[in-house]
Amino acid sequence: MGLAPVAYPHLMPPPSFWPKPNRFRVALRNGGPPPVAMWITLQSSNVVEMVGAHGVDTVFLDLEHTSSSSSDLQPSIVAAQLAGMTALVRPAGPDRHEIGRLLDAGAEGIVFPMVSSAAEAAAAARAVRYPPAGSRGWAGSHARHVRWTGSRPGGDGYRLLSPEFVAAADESVATVFMIENRAGVEQLEDILDAGGPDAVIFGWADFTVDAGFDAAQVAAARERVYATCRARGVGIAISVVPRDKVEYYPGCFFSAGVDATIASEAVGARLSEVRAAITAVTTGR
Numbered sequence: 001m002g003l004a005p006v007a008y009p010h011l012m013p014p015p016s017f018w019p020k021p022n023r024f025r026v027a028l029r030n031g032g033p034p035p036v037a038m039w040i041t042l043q044s045s046n047v048v049e050m051v052g053a054h055g056v057d058t059v060f061l062d063l064e065h066t067s068s069s070s071s072d073l074q075p076s077i078v079a080a081q082l083a084g085m086t087a088l089v090r091p092a093g094p095d096r097h098e099i100g101r102l103l104d105a106g107a108e109g110i111v112f113p114m115v116s117s118a119a120e121a122a123a124a125a126r127a128v129r130y131p132p133a134g135s136r137g138w139a140g141s142h143a144r145h146v147r148w149t150g151s152r153p154g155g156d157g158y159r160l161l162s163p164e165f166v167a168a169a170d171e172s173v174a175t176v177f178m179i180e181n182r183a184g185v186e187q188l189e190d191i192l193d194a195g196g197p198d199a200v201i202f203g204w205a206d207f208t209v210d211a212g213f214d215a216a217q218v219a220a221a222r223e224r225v226y227a228t229c230r231a232r233g234v235g236i237a238i239s240v241v242p243r244d245k246v247e248y249y250p251g252c253f254f255s256a257g258v259d260a261t262i263a264s265e266a267v268g269a270r271l272s273e274v275r276a277a278i279t280a281v282t283t284g285r
Helices: 025-029 047-054 071-084 096-104 118-127 164-170 184-186 188-195 204-210 214-233 258-282
Strands: 036-040 058-060 084-089 109-112 174-179 199-202 235-239 253-258
Touching: 025 253, 036 047, 036 258, 047 058, 047 071, 047 184, 047 258, 058 071, 071 084, 071 096, 071 164, 084 174, 096 109, 096 118, 109 184, 118 174, 118 188, 174 188, 184 188, 184 204, 184 214, 188 214, 204 214, 214 235, 253 258
Parallel strands: 036 058, 036 253, 058 084, 084 109, 109 174, 174 199, 199 235, 235 253
Antiparallel strands: none
């Protein structure tokens, strides 16, 4: 009679429904090559797949300034993950129920717009975590983020309804805070302490409007956000086009821009070439 097989759960890889390490968070924390992120506003999973083919690491899928709904967004989340990217979503606002729906659909993080106070930062941090650390509702086994795993037998060390799963799920979600007005800049230290974001984006365009188009205020706010985040060890988004005049430090990531802007510029450049060719054949110049 043979011996019964022995299971060693601590040596076995987790099953498919177990939360994976968040590659965006890992890259920010480990000080390796900084992630490259792109904003997606064109509401197309094809665009998401395309930028993934070009080597983008992370996409920020936008719900704040588009007509997309959370259900519209799921194909883009799937496309991003199949292309090997991390999918973060910017919701229209801080509603915890909507944020929970986005995470249940598979979003791997939330970009919180217009964070303006410590209270808002604390609420954001709670919205992405399960109790007791947060207020995220329990979706059970029928949500996409656990691959609709169904009932799992207990005793395998990887039970869905368990403290271990909750801890892993909380750890797998990234948060990015957007600082976009004077209140947010003035309270930035308290915001970072209360919310503990993985990174910060200075929303200079919104801040410009909030500051009444005062260029000196915008420049001072940008420098304050940079200096405060660097002193606290929190990374910021660095733009290349237009180029930010800031020094990179570990924990920062690079923004490749917005898909709609990039597409518009590419179309404009191509049409300029076409019109130049037309001029050449019609005028001989």
